[in-house]
Amino acid sequence: MKTPKLLLTTNVIILSLFLMPLFYLFWRFADLSRNLSRFLNSWDVSTLLFNTVLLFFAVVFTSLLLGLTISVLTVRYKFPGSKILFSLTILPLVIPSYIGALTYVSAFSPKGLFVEIFSRFGLSEIIGIEGFVGSWIVLTLFTYPYVQLICSSALRNLDSTVEDAARSLGVKRIKMYTSVVIPRLKKPMIYSSLLVGLYVISDFGAVSLMKYGTMTKAIYSYYVININGDPVIFYSTILIVLALIISFAQRGSEMSKSAKVSGTPREPIRIELSRRSKYLVLLFFGVVIFFSLLLPVGVLSYWLIRGLSNGNPISGSLAGVAGSLTAATVTSFFAMVIATPIVVMISQYKSKFGDLFEKVTLTLYGLPHIAVGISMLFITIKIFPSIYQTFITLIISYLIVFLPQAVGGGQASMEQVKISYIEASAGLGLSKLDTFFKVTFPLIYKGLLAGAALVFLSTMKELPQTLLLRPTGFSTMAVDIWSYASEALFTQAAFSGFILLAISAFPTYILSTRNLDN
């Protein structure tokens, strides 16, 4: 079917607008590149790149290891409480990296909470967790659930007869996983590595709190202290290129052959564990849940209770709660509105252009927020001063990076809209617009809503763009946590952190496990 002109034009305009930050950065970079040698000499680009890439590989590796182990254990083995343990290990997904890092930095500072608790056993000082190791630990603990979600659902759908055959041939357990199971999970593994990897290189909160010098931390430091903005543009462009390379590398490897899931997947036999193994597995889950969930929530509780009992006020944090909710509601609404024509164009009118469009939209997802924020800051000052420091700019900036989530939600439900429905509707004489409202929309609105809910949650947690672009006097929970923590006002930080976690925990959990049941 030919894509209607109106639809095409609308989408092209929207997407061109959304790509402006990218174009603007490249344009400014081209301008700067005349002085490239000066930049390369005076600023430590290679160290920052090395640090960023090192963290990328380290976190992707450990997240895969952790996520896969949990997936395999919960999908293929029987042990008491496996369902609830699976759920609990997904929950760290709702903890933004900056809250995680904040609690870790405080708990494990040389004379922090950990030492305080164990001081009665003679412990007086520990080596604090920070820098590379700190960032590595924290980012792993709050990103492995992505691997777990994607790989466990793939593993569930994976025909287990090959494994059964391998087992009956006497292949050892470990060998079976490395040579039979893992190779067939290549695609979900690559996909989840992409998610984790993009999260890592875009992460700003954790590395800043851990004082680990990556690209994002450099961008913010230069934003804070530099006058002309050149290094900020310079580093933002490099970071965006890095993100694009990762996105494209993933797409390239996706095209390459990956073992086909053949045959009808059947409910695999879940293997009973020996008593000793059961204890080991439970211990493993205990450790993971303690460090990724109980510890951060525990530290927040401790701060809040201690602060409240000391009479510290928390009323100042309420404006941030209202700000977050407003921003998230408006963003998710517009994300849904803007995503709808894009979803229809990509899924209903399949065309080469639509494919390209889909790829470009997905690319937006990987863009590091801080770089988009920097670019929007410059664009609004230099080109659109009328919307500088306005709510509109903030919302547009959120939409740029979160739109793909809304599109994804819509696309998933578009599968229910059969082309024959549309043809029948056209045969009955309905216009394209009528067809959309009477046939397509009723079938896809639930998917769109789910997408919008994801956008809502992401917006509520967003930090770097909000820091850069918020209107004067406007605050969100994320910004509050950030600024309270930097002034060591932990009671207030903990209060905002708690509300943020409480609001996001349930919906995140529902949304992320929703797909697993079917």
Place this chain on the structure above:
Amino acid sequence: MNKKLTVTLIALMMVLTACSPTAGEAGPAGEQGPAGAQGPAGEVSQEAIDAAVEAALAEPEAEVGGTLVIYSGRKESLVADIIAEFAATSGVEVEVRYAKSPALAGTVVLEGAISPADVFFSQDPVSLGVIAKEGLFDRLPDSVLDNVPAWAVDKNGYWVGTSGRSRSLVVDTRDVTDAELPGDIYGLADEKFRNRLGLAPTNGSFLAMVACMIESDGEEKVLDWLTTINGLGYGEYPKNSPQVAAAAAGELDIGMINHYYTLRVLAEDPSAPIKNVYLDGGCGAMVMPAGVGILSSSQNKPAAMAFVEFLHSKSAQETFTNTVYEFPLVAGIEPNELLPDINSLNSPSNLNWSALALWQEKAVELIAQAGY
């Protein structure tokens, strides 16, 4: 396709820029602050200032009102109360954007004529100088400039000091003896301070100190110092206050800070095992004004002027010294008892704040070059 796209984009830009408030209307011309502010030049007593402020605030003809946008490089926890008091007494609706002073200065320069800010309230003189250098401040009337000593005023009258702060070292008294401390900041680049130092490389006052060092000692010596300190291993902090907390907690021996953070902690807990050490001379002993300036692009200059004057009022000056532990700058205000005598501090004399602003960018570059 491409052509269409370009045309659409250009059309969109035009629509958006056409909506700009700066494009159409110009700010109220000619109005240079409230009439009451133009007090007699020369000897100005605190009473006269207070009277002027009161008159400016009370007099309905002063036309103080509307909305005032303040870019505050001073922390919310330090100045929110003062600003709230101004809003309450003047009836001006105040919007404050808090961020670090250098970042706000950079933002104002980037914004230029479209800046939404009316006043810039900075924690350090260098950030003020950056804006003054770009010609983005209005010249302040002598009646305001004369309120404070000459060292705390911009030579060209583009900004005025509001309170004073000294560079100092916070030391953990359990681990540091007076005898091992050097007389000037260069003495910290010593093997005996390996892994014992702390600093906040993005802090405005630290940058100001480095700019001062470049101005008086030259780039090479400063780079050498920065590189040596980096090589010794240092604790990196986002700002000054956590250094004081770290020193009190025993995590840090010596932090390079501004004096009042230590005093705040000591005021709450006199037994905290920390103290301020004021260096004998050089840029490490620099006393800087925090200050304020009115942007030329301001749409509400009467309110901006009222705010500047309010910061010199008895009430604001007393808050600065008694809750923030800074040096009051207006004559007749008693400094808080925790403060040393400002005349006993050996700040380099005749510091030219505008010259330091010129070195700000170089300071940033050297800090980066030294690997921070």
